[in-house]
Amino acid sequence: MSSSETSDPDTVVEVIRKPVCLIILGMAGAGKTSFTRRLASKIVEGSRPYLINLDPACREVPYPANIDIRDTVDYKEVMKQYGLGPNGGIVTTLNLFSTKFGQVVNLIEKAGKKHKYCVIDTPGQIEVFTWSASGTIVSESLASACPTVIVYVMDTVRSVSPITFMSNMLYACSILYKTRLPFIVVMNKTDVVDNSYAVEWMRDFEAFQEALETAGDSESEGGTSYVGNLTRSMALALDAFYSDLKCCGVSSHTGAGIDEFFKLVDAAAEEYEKEYKQDWLKMRAQKLEEQKKKDEEKRLKRDNPNVVLEKKKLIDEVPVGRETSDVYLKHPGNESSSDEEGTEVKPDIDDKPQDVAMFQEFINKHVKPNNSGNKT
Numbered sequence: 001m002s003s004s005e006t007s008d009p010d011t012v013v014e015v016i017r018k019p020v021c022l023i024i025l026g027m028a029g030a031g032k033t034s035f036t037r038r039l040a041s042k043i044v045e046g047s048r049p050y051l052i053n054l055d056p057a058c059r060e061v062p063y064p065a066n067i068d069i070r071d072t073v074d075y076k077e078v079m080k081q082y083g084l085g086p087n088g089g090i091v092t093t094l095n096l097f098s099t100k101f102g103q104v105v106n107l108i109e110k111a112g113k114k115h116k117y118c119v120i121d122t123p124g125q126i127e128v129f130t131w132s133a134s135g136t137i138v139s140e141s142l143a144s145a146c147p148t149v150i151v152y153v154m155d156t157v158r159s160v161s162p163i164t165f166m167s168n169m170l171y172a173c174s175i176l177y178k179t180r181l182p183f184i185v186v187m188n189k190t191d192v193v194d195n196s197y198a199v200e201w202m203r204d205f206e207a208f209q210e211a212l213e214t215a216g217d218s219e220s221e222g223g224t225s226y227v228g229n230l231t232r233s234m235a236l237a238l239d240a241f242y243s244d245l246k247c248c249g250v251s252s253h254t255g256a257g258i259d260e261f262f263k264l265v266d267a268a269a270e271e272y273e274k275e276y277k278q279d280w281l282k283m284r285a286q287k288l289e290e291q292k293k294k295d296e297e298k299r300l301k302r303d304n305p306n307v308v309l310e311k312k313k314l315i316d317e318v319p320v321g322r323e324t325s326d327v328y329l330k331h332p333g334n335e336s337s338s339d340e341e342g343t344e345v346k347p348d349i350d351d352k353p354q355d356v357a358m359f360q361e362f363i364n365k366h367v368k369p370n371n372s373g374n375k376t
């Protein structure tokens with residue numbers, strides 16, 4: 001679908017095509033950046049995907065990014081200024097960037113004229129994106145503006161152990177339910193290990209069970225051990241997740257499986273239009289409504305500082321025979337306090353003599369008397 005017009009010849013309204021946004025997620029080292037780079041070389045309808053790098057800590061971006069978080073926020077400076085470590089630095093950088101994400105969404109929407117897809121590469125540490133406020137802002141802003149698909153990149157080489165595979169799938173499942181967006185699992189590095197074992201485990205529970213038992217014999221994990229039993233139960237619980245899951249094997253190095261991947265993306269984008277879009281639009285309308293209410297309250301407060309806006313009580317109903325005031329904790333200074341005077345009772349301070357002496361010594365040493373030569 002390209003830019004099109006309505007059927008009524010008198011009202012020619014241009015419908016702007018929005019790009020399909022692919023949010024690339026996955027465990028550290030799964031191959032997100034290599035996969036993005038591979039997608040970057042794919043020409044669809046005359047142009048490459050629009051590319052966004054959201055990893056502030058990567059040293060170099062091996063594809064021509066249209067938007068790069070590193071151009072907006074200096075990650076090292078954030079670490080220095082806020083006294084943070086590497087992960088805290090990434091979270092704060094993303095938080096700062098997410099405050100500008102509305103502008104990024106505008107650029108992405110405009111890019112739809114030329115680019116069919118928009119690929120968003122995320123930081124190495126998956127939890128930094130998936131379980132952070134900024135990650136939610138980014139995915140919600142995208143999903144309420146454009147068709148958006150989550151692409152979960154899994155390392156087939158590292159997932160050959162049934163327990164690691166299960167952990168990966170649980171993570172994928174948690175992201176699916178958190179984001180409520182169409183979802184594709186990309187099994188990467190098929191040039192090293194073919195992904196057919198993973199597909200079989202997903203389609204056939206018996207096969208997974210067998211693999212788990214074999215792993216138990218050889219690795220002293222799996223089998224009848226606690227983790228083995230847990231993994232078995234989890235596999236059963238994930239059956240519903242597997243049933244509709246879109247997945248494909250790819251090699252970011254050789255490019256194998258990329259065409260199949262794009263077919264899944266188109267199907268997922270269609271799914272977004274049919275099943276998800278309405279919910280997202282409703283959610284966006286609700287958020288706008290809430291924002292409008294808040295802005296109105298702020299305006300009222302600013303224009304009439306004496307007006308007391310209706311305040312919601314924490315609890316406004318209690319069982320018969322009780323008062324709401326019984327529910328709230330009482331401060332010694334409250335009028336209703338059991339302290340009859342209504343004044344705060346000073347706690348007894350049990351200062352040890354040596355503490356008092358040390359404190360006095362500190363005062364004598366460091367605190368100048370008021371008239372001690374300060375002539376200003």
Ligand SMILES: Nc1nc2c(ncn2[C@@H]2O[C@H](COP(=O)(O)OP(=O)(O)OP(=O)(O)O)[C@@H](O)[C@H]2O)c(=O)[nH]1
Pocket residue numbers: 026027028029030031032033034035055122123124125188189190191192250251252253254
């Ligand atoms: N053999 C093979 N290696 C791959 C493939 N994709 C990625 N790799 C290798 O896997 C390693 C990690 O790849 P990256 O693309 O940096 O992975 P990432 O998920 O972006 O890594 P972080 O962002 O640092 O978490 C690199 O050594 C890549 O060369 C693939 O399809 N086949």
